[in-house]
Amino acid sequence: MLGTEEFKLLAEKHMDMIFRIAFSFLKSQSDAEDVTQDVLLRLYETDYVFESQSHIKNWLAKVTCNECRKFWRRLPHKQKNISDYADRLAFEEKSYQDLFTAVMRLDKAKRIVVILYYLEGYQIHEIAELLEIPQGTVGTRLARARKELRKYLEDEVSI
Template sequence: MEEYKFNECVRTQSKRLYLIALSFTKNQADAEDILQNVYLKLFNCKKEFESDEHIAKWLTKVCINESKDLLRLHFRKRSVPLEEAINLSCIDNTQDIDLIKAVMSLPKNQRAVIHLFYFEDLQINEIAKLLGVKESTVKARLSRARQKLKAKLGDDDYE
């Protein structure tokens, strides 16, 4: 990949990929490590991408796989306060902070589908493919996560 194209990917995809990694790890340092691994793979990748959208989807898949690998390798439950896990300086208002905290408190599998569906605008079939599960599983996780978020946040502001 050409250097200018690589730099453009880093500039445009970093925040999105960081949030994906963070949704899996709940740990800022681990999310940053995952992001570095993702960009190292992109830098060393010899594959020709058809479009920017193709690159974005490839990076999303690599980020998810790197996140799963890290969790599987370490098999640890290292918890930190949500304020530490979330870089609150990049979030604009209190309502967004409350929403992100509520999403981060969900179980990992529900947190992942919520993030991919709402924040990455992926379709259910795309999420199923990325996570390696059936579409019905994605729908069930999405439904359970929505119920939990409604209970935590109330259903007035987040419909």
């Protein structure tokens, strides 16, 4: 089990990543916050010995994906409105907000791959391992997501 100080440092370092992954799955700020708390609780209670910082990050990403799947199964399936959350984010440029909105319009399978690849910096093979899907599927989802993002940004945002 982690010491209190070690846990605090790890929680501060990885909380944003956990939240981004959870939000990309669930599209709800409050649900993502709940999952973030659950993941951090799992981290605090784990007896697992981590070999490195990247090992901790990968473990947290995997646990976050699994917690989101469990949470998703319990939810009544309804479309979440992301505009409330997007408006609260402090984007320096409108183009970032437009891009965020476009990413959040993607279906869940493409959205999570985009978040893990572009925001969290995971490689395709790492995403495949985290999501337990073939590498080719990850590549296909990324390609399709890029195409959808390009079309949305050209049509809706007039880039």
